[in-house]
Amino acid sequence: MKYYYVYILKCRDHSYYTGVTNNIERRVEEHQSGEDKNAYTYNKRPVKLVFCEDFTEINQAIAFEKQIKGWTRKKKEAIIENNWMKLKELAVCKNQSSANNFNK
Template identity: 40%
Template sequence: MTEEELATWHLYILRCKDGTLYTGITNNLERRFEEHQSNGPRCAKYLRGRQPVTMIYHTSFKNKSLALKAEIKVKKLTASQKKLLASGQLVIHEIADTA
């Protein structure tokens, strides 16, 4: 197995200063959060000018494939459903089975 395959992957949801939500995955949560806060070249285009951002949810997966599957499911949720997920009032089947 490669080092990337052994890495823990994270799904996260950020709340932007304008109240919108952004969902992503990474294998280094702290680094990625700092990149998003920096508004620099590694910041997601969607987040440019929407800082500061607040992390409202994150969960871990044992590989990238599982994280990607969960990300796809979460991105299909409404903003209200994402807020319920962040507060623990909603559980996504894939997330519950793979985290």
């Protein structure tokens, strides 16, 4: 069975990079070695793999990668810490204009 991996790297400047690949070891090494001078991680090496989730369907992996890329730093750190409950809490809208707060 073929697997696809959604991963998060922590860069030297403490920023996060999220990607998807079918070979996690090779891909992390490519980031680490700086093969692509135009890559986000090129000037932020060394990088460290801090999260990796596997999928059997490429479309699911791509959708999850896109979802993570839209998240706040706090949400990314929640899954890095394997704290899925915190992720749920962070997903709740707390804006005054939220429908949940409308009649309060």
